[in-house]
Amino acid sequence: MDIGVIGTGNMGSMLIEALIETKAVTPAQFRITNRTPEKTAKLANKYPGIQVENIENTILESDLILLCVKPLEMHGILEKAGGAFRNEQCLVSITSPVTVGQLAAMVPCSCARAIPSITNRAAAGAVLLTFGSQCTSEWQEKVKTLFSKISTPVEVGQQITRVASDLVSCGPAFFSFLAQKMIEGAVRKTKIDSDTACILTAEMLIGLGELLKQQIYTLPALQEKVTVKGGITGEGLKVLEKGTDGLFEKLFEATHEKFKEDTDAVAGQFGTP
Numbered sequence: 001m002d003i004g005v006i007g008t009g010n011m012g013s014m015l016i017e018a019l020i021e022t023k024a025v026t027p028a029q030f031r032i033t034n035r036t037p038e039k040t041a042k043l044a045n046k047y048p049g050i051q052v053e054n055i056e057n058t059i060l061e062s063d064l065i066l067l068c069v070k071p072l073e074m075h076g077i078l079e080k081a082g083g084a085f086r087n088e089q090c091l092v093s094i095t096s097p098v099t100v101g102q103l104a105a106m107v108p109c110s111c112a113r114a115i116p117s118i119t120n121r122a123a124a125g126a127v128l129l130t131f132g133s134q135c136t137s138e139w140q141e142k143v144k145t146l147f148s149k150i151s152t153p154v155e156v157g158q159q160i161t162r163v164a165s166d167l168v169s170c171g172p173a174f175f176s177f178l179a180q181k182m183i184e185g186a187v188r189k190t191k192i193d194s195d196t197a198c199i200l201t202a203e204m205l206i207g208l209g210e211l212l213k214q215q216i217y218t219l220p221a222l223q224e225k226v227t228v229k230g231g232i233t234g235e236g237l238k239v240l241e242k243g244t245d246g247l248f249e250k251l252f253e254a255t256h257e258k259f260k261e262d263t264d265a266v267a268g269q270f271g272t273p
Helices: 010-021 037-046 055-060 071-084 100-104 118-122 137-148 158-189 194-213 219-226 232-243 247-270
Strands: 003-006 030-033 064-067 090-093 110-115 126-131 152-155
Touching (some): 003 055, 010 030, 010 037, 090 100, 110 158, 126 158, 137 152, 194 219
Parallel strands (some): 003 064, 064 090, 090 110
16 A cells, blocks of 8 residues: 655654554555655655655555645645546544544545654654545555554544543643653752653653553552552642633643634635544
């Protein structure tokens, strides 16, 4: 299966790298295009065999096309190059504000959405999948199989796409921010240096991930296991409980407000299928 990638920014490049390095796809199976030639050249130099094309040829020469551009750029690309798609192909976007119905209104092929996470770079984490009503069962299976090489594919409906994306795709940035704040607080209040604090925190997060991955503990069970009644961990948790009261509700309100802004802008371009 030949795979076209339109857009080789952070996520487009990440998917290419992850799929190649897990040997799910060979470099020669990729056709890639980007408005900034330096980005495609960098990938082609890193993975000899990747073919750099213009948008039309990337579509024409591929079976599966990953559309990895910003939401407000998608309509213009499909309006200009949508005629290059064929019925037997599959178009997959990676952004939440554009629905599969909006894609399907512009191209004749199967359509799906796959929202990745930076964790997929390590062949871990989830990819959120949504399939259009006209997406064939054959393509649904192929898309699931492809992304299973670098993630745990999870199908989600439109109604929870944003919150699921907050947890899967934005979550690593949110938790990285919290971890960095923990490190900074430790450095400010104690004699530990930043490098040591970073190493210890990173190892803690890796260990935490392994405990969850191996299903040794659930999150509530883990917290209970570490917290000794009347102990130090409990005192720290009291501070966290007070400081985070309502915090994540506000976070989800903010992401959903931005999501509505983006979906309204996209609807002005696509309409609202």
